[in-house]
Amino acid sequence: MKKLTLLLPLFWGGLFFSQSKSDSIEFKNISDEILTNGQAYNNLHQLAKDIGHRLSGSEAYEKATKWAYKKLKEAGADKVWYQEVMVPVWERGKESLQIKSGTNSWKSLNMLSIGNTEGTNGKDLEGEIIYVKSLEDLDKMKDSEVKDKIVFFNYPFNQTFISTGQAYGDAGKYRFVAASFVAKKGGKAMIIRSLSSAFDDVPHTGTQRYDERYPKIPAVCIGVKSADELEKTLESEKVFAKLNSNCGMKGERLTHSVIGEITGKKDQSVIAVGGHLDSWDVGEGATDDGAGVVQAIEVLRTFKKLNIPNNHTIRVICFANEENGAKGAKKYAEEAKRKNEKHLFALESDSGGFAPRGFGLVMSDGKRNEVKSWSNLFLPYGIYDFDKNYAGTDVQPLQELGSATGELSPDSARYFDIHHTTEDIFEKVNRRELLSGASAETQLLYMIDKYW
Amino acid sequence: MKKLTLLLPLFWGGLFFSQSKSDSIEFKNISDEILTNGQAYNNLHQLAKDIGHRLSGSEAYEKATKWAYKKLKEAGADKVWYQEVMVPVWERGKESLQIKSGTNSWKSLNMLSIGNTEGTNGKDLEGEIIYVKSLEDLDKMKDSEVKDKIVFFNYPFNQTFISTGQAYGDAGKYRFVAASFVAKKGGKAMIIRSLSSAFDDVPHTGTQRYDERYPKIPAVCIGVKSADELEKTLESEKVFAKLNSNCGMKGERLTHSVIGEITGKKDQSVIAVGGHLDSWDVGEGATDDGAGVVQAIEVLRTFKKLNIPNNHTIRVICFANEENGAKGAKKYAEEAKRKNEKHLFALESDSGGFAPRGFGLVMSDGKRNEVKSWSNLFLPYGIYDFDKNYAGTDVQPLQELGSATGELSPDSARYFDIHHTTEDIFEKVNRRELLSGASAETQLLYMIDKYW
Numbered sequence: 067m068k069k070l071t072l073l074l075p076l077f078w079g080g081l082f083f084s085q086s087k088s089d090s091i092e093f094k095n096i097s098d099e100i101l102t103n104g105q106a107y108n109n110l111h112q113l114a115k116d117i118g119h120r121l122s123g124s125e126a127y128e129k130a131t132k133w134a135y136k137k138l139k140e141a142g143a144d145k146v147w148y149q150e151v152m153v154p155v156w157e158r159g160k161e162s163l164q165i166k167s168g169t170n171s172w173k174s175l176n177m178l179s180i181g182n183t184e185g186t187n188g189k190d191l192e193g194e195i196i197y198v199k200s201l202e203d204l205d206k207m208k209d210s211e212v213k214d215k216i217v218f219f220n221y222p223f224n225q226t227f228i229s230t231g232q233a234y235g236d237a238g239k240y241r242f243v244a245a246s247f248v249a250k251k252g253g254k255a256m257i258i259r260s261l262s263s264a265f266d267d268v269p270h271t272g273t274q275r276y277d278e279r280y281p282k283i284p285a286v287c288i289g290v291k292s293a294d295e296l297e298k299t300l301e302s303e304k305v306f307a308k309l310n311s312n313c314g315m316k317g318e319r320l321t322h323s324v325i326g327e328i329t330g331k332k333d334q335s336v337i338a339v340g341g342h343l344d345s346w347d348v349g350e351g352a353t354d355d356g357a358g359v360v361q362a363i364e365v366l367r368t369f370k371k372l373n374i375p376n377n378h379t380i381r382v383i384c385f386a387n388e389e390n391g392a393k394g395a396k397k398y399a400e401e402a403k404r405k406n407e408k409h410l411f412a413l414e415s416d417s418g419g420f421a422p423r424g425f426g427l428v429m430s431d432g433k434r435n436e437v438k439s440w441s442n443l444f445l446p447y448g449i450y451d452f453d454k455n456y457a458g459t460d461v462q463p464l465q466e467l468g469s470a471t472g473e474l475s476p477d478s479a480r481y482f483d484i485h486h487t488t489e490d491i492f493e494k495v496n497r498r499e500l501l502s503g504a505s506a507e508t509q510l511l512y513m514i515d516k517y518w
Numbered sequence: 519m520k521k522l523t524l525l526l527p528l529f530w531g532g533l534f535f536s537q538s539k540s541d542s543i544e545f546k547n548i549s550d551e552i553l554t555n556g557q558a559y560n561n562l563h564q565l566a567k568d569i570g571h572r573l574s575g576s577e578a579y580e581k582a583t584k585w586a587y588k589k590l591k592e593a594g595a596d597k598v599w600y601q602e603v604m605v606p607v608w609e610r611g612k613e614s615l616q617i618k619s620g621t622n623s624w625k626s627l628n629m630l631s632i633g634n635t636e637g638t639n640g641k642d643l644e645g646e647i648i649y650v651k652s653l654e655d656l657d658k659m660k661d662s663e664v665k666d667k668i669v670f671f672n673y674p675f676n677q678t679f680i681s682t683g684q685a686y687g688d689a690g691k692y693r694f695v696a697a698s699f700v701a702k703k704g705g706k707a708m709i710i711r712s713l714s715s716a717f718d719d720v721p722h723t724g725t726q727r728y729d730e731r732y733p734k735i736p737a738v739c740i741g742v743k744s745a746d747e748l749e750k751t752l753e754s755e756k757v758f759a760k761l762n763s764n765c766g767m768k769g770e771r772l773t774h775s776v777i778g779e780i781t782g783k784k785d786q787s788v789i790a791v792g793g794h795l796d797s798w799d800v801g802e803g804a805t806d807d808g809a810g811v812v813q814a815i816e817v818l819r820t821f822k823k824l825n826i827p828n829n830h831t832i833r834v835i836c837f838a839n840e841e842n843g844a845k846g847a848k849k850y851a852e853e854a855k856r857k858n859e860k861h862l863f864a865l866e867s868d869s870g871g872f873a874p875r876g877f878g879l880v881m882s883d884g885k886r887n888e889v890k891s892w893s894n895l896f897l898p899y900g901i902y903d904f905d906k907n908y909a910g911t912d913v914q915p916l917q918e919l920g921s922a923t924g925e926l927s928p929d930s931a932r933y934f935d936i937h938h939t940t941e942d943i944f945e946k947v948n949r950r951e952l953l954s955g956a957s958a959e960t961q962l963l964y965m966i967d968k969y970w
Contacts (some may be wrong), residue, residue, distance in 0.1 A: 097678065097680070098678040101677045101678055102678060225950075226549065226550040226553055226554045227555050228549070228898060228954075230899065258662065264949070265949070265952060295921045352906050358751060421873070421929045421931050423900060431595055446931070447680055448680065448681060448875060450902045469857070476949075477873045477900070477929065479873050479948055479950040479951045479954065480948050480950070480951070483948070496931055496932050496935070497716070497717070498677075498682070498715060498931040498932070499929075499932070502680075
């Protein structure tokens with residue numbers, strides 16, 4: 067028996083070694099295929115340049131759904147379908163913001179209305195701007211101090227956070243919910259400093275949520291430079307604003323998420339990868355989130371091209387309406403529940419097509435440790451971080467169905483320079499960085515498909 | 519005695535823990551200071567926009583040396599000085615390349631003469647282009663097949679290498695030395711595909727070295743698109759080229775590297791950090807290597823600003839002539855040897871101002887393991903790779919004097935898209951990425967200064 071106990075570990079050790087070696091070879095095959103023949107960059111060019119920005123509810127979004135359907139077919143999906151989603155329709159229309167201090171004449175500022183807000187119905191809304199340092203300070207103010215004023219917040223993006231996502235979260239409440247706090251105090255409009263890591267004058271839009279108990283006041287964002295200048299001016303003199311905008315919610319519209327898959331060879335449980343097909347209504351939605359969409363399609367294309375044995379169903383989801391409602395994500399999870407579909411894992415890429423560094427993961431400690439045990443396979447590709455505990459907005463609803471979830475974690479330095487702006491264009495995406503992210507996603511799905 | 523042996527490890531453990539904690543705090547101080555008050559990005563704007571490209575030997579380079587002197591003073595250097603260096607002077611002048619096939623008329627291609635080559639003295643050089651797959655294939659050809667021909671190499675940048683530097687090394691011989699191989703066989707000029715990771719039509723210059731035994735034939739590079747088109751045309755018909763250029767070596771010139779330091783408080787042994795002040799004569803030399811220069815100045819500024827105790831001398835070196843001779847580096851090492859200066863460590867940043875991932879290191883295993891033992895301090899800043907075995911060109915000569923050396927290792931995806939081109943401009947550098955690299959350099963120097 068001694069001989070056998072000695073041999074067994076050797077046998078298992080050898081098996082482990084040869085498995086790890088074959089995985090290492092497949093990792094290289096995946097990377098080589100994507101870096102040399104990858105279609106994601108060309109696909110992104112089409113989406114960004116031929117269609118451009120595509121807020122859900124818009125005609126451009128409808129065009130994008132047709133495009134995604136076609137691309138999934140071309141990539142080799144066995145099945146492609148549209149999933150109905152009812153989405154809010156928000157339209158920007160014409161908009162302008164002018165300010166005036168002392169004896170100066172009116173001066174226009176670069177601005178964007180914040181998404182999902184109501185405008186001024188094309189009428190000039192005029193009022194005095196008051197600078198308030200924070201929501202906490204607003205809370206301490208008397209209603210009479212705020213009444214009929216236009217409240218200006220200039221909360222800066224905290225540059226000391228290494229993850230810019232953390233800085234975005236920190237400053238986010240001013241865009242997400244502050245308008246209703248202002249309205250509660252009687253303020254008639256709100257101006258905020260854009261949530262931006264850059265120091266330029268580009269306004270960054272994004273979604274907000276009104277508290278239904280208070281008036282739906284207009285809320286706009288301005289660039290960082292304008293914001294700092296405005297704060298400075300307000301230190302010494304009164305400043306008045308003239309705001310005019312036509313934006314507002316225009317009901318709902320039936321549209322679609324687009325889904326494609328290669329059906330599992332051993333079982334039909336789903337391993338999903340996705341991005342959101344909608345974007346804000348400025349720029350080209352190249353980084354947010356054209357990148358995530360074309361990367362997900364690239365994963366499927368690579369599985370087919372390399373004949374990677376998909377034991378489980380590999381499904382690509384191009385979600386509708388992440389930006390101003392996340393209705394696509396909710397609908398997808400509802401349908402999965404209704405059909406009793408088992409999801410093993412759902413991954414999103416919605417942090418930009420930058421050089422990948424790891425994956426945010428929301429899963430049991432056991433599963434996470436298993437993924438971490440693969441880290442030596444990933445390290446040669448610059449992927450080393452499996453410790454972050456988050457997943458993409460669109461895959462989060464699947465957590466309730468017991469699915470492990472995750473998000474590709476690319477380098478975060480540049481994302482919030484261009485997020486939700488006119489600068490989010492194709493030219494800001496680098497080919498190798500984008501393809502490397504697709505490769506990392508494919509490698510992770512290959513491992514999960516093989517070992518889960 | 520038993521009690522004592524039990525206590526000692528606890529005591530050391532506690533000491534280690536508190537040291538590690540104080541280092542962690544200093545890492546955060548360094549990062550916070552640089553990400554909020556860093557001057558590197560503004561300095562790079564000055565260098566790129568006010569001075570622009572600056573091949574050593576040029577008037578612009580002279581301007582850059584004055585600028586660097588001033589910046590080192592401003593950053594708080596105790597001493598700043600110029601170090602004399604005799605550099606080769608190469609000038610580009612006017613240049614053009616036209617090709618013609620069949621009954622078509624002459625067509626101009628985007629081109630750049632390769633650095634340090636001789637041109638055509640302003641006369642048209644005409645000849646038939648022959649495509650040769652590789653230097654190995656050239657070697658097999660008869661002299662009569664090559665005589666009086668213009669040899670065209672289209673060796674592609676290998677996209678499958680994860681480190682683009684490896685791909686650059688792989689394709690590099692075509693730019694560095696191939697012209698003399700062509701001349702040896704009687705060829706009268708050489709055209710190569712640019713060493714580029716992109717798929718555009720931007721030519722990438724760079725240095726080459728003639729073998730003195732053979733004629734110094736003109737050698738030019740063209741963009742990747744033009745190169746692929748040319749190869750395709752040559753498959754079916756003869757193509758002729760008309761090359762005209764005024765480039766050539768114009769003797770030597772006395773210029774300077776610029777050096778600044780804060781003198782060591784405990785001893786005068788040197789810990790150096792640098793970049794090269796010269797650039798190629800196109801674009802703005804922002805990534806190569808304005809980034810490295812402003813990062814090194816930032817390290818010194820941060821040591822002063824935060825009152826980091828510099829036990830040893832912290833020295834910034836802005837090297838002359840890295841691009842077409844490396845005379846600044848040689849002279850610096852010669853002077854260090856002559857003065858018997860002890861260098862503990864010399865670090866360069868010459869791989870671009872991109873998001874840092876680690877450090878290439880050339881040092882003893884013992885020293886490397888010590889650096890690796892600090893990796894938990896670096897990890898929160900995205901710095902995880904200490905395994906690469908290389909150092910910057912300018913610090914390599916110090917290895918002979920027994921100095922440990924290294925190079926900042928940023929993400930490599932974008933570097934060779936713009937390297938040595940008109941596209942190497944300020945706008946291609948991201949503020950946070952640049953500053954993060956400076957922070958990583960400062961953190962490493964802080965540790966080495968404290969523990970070596």
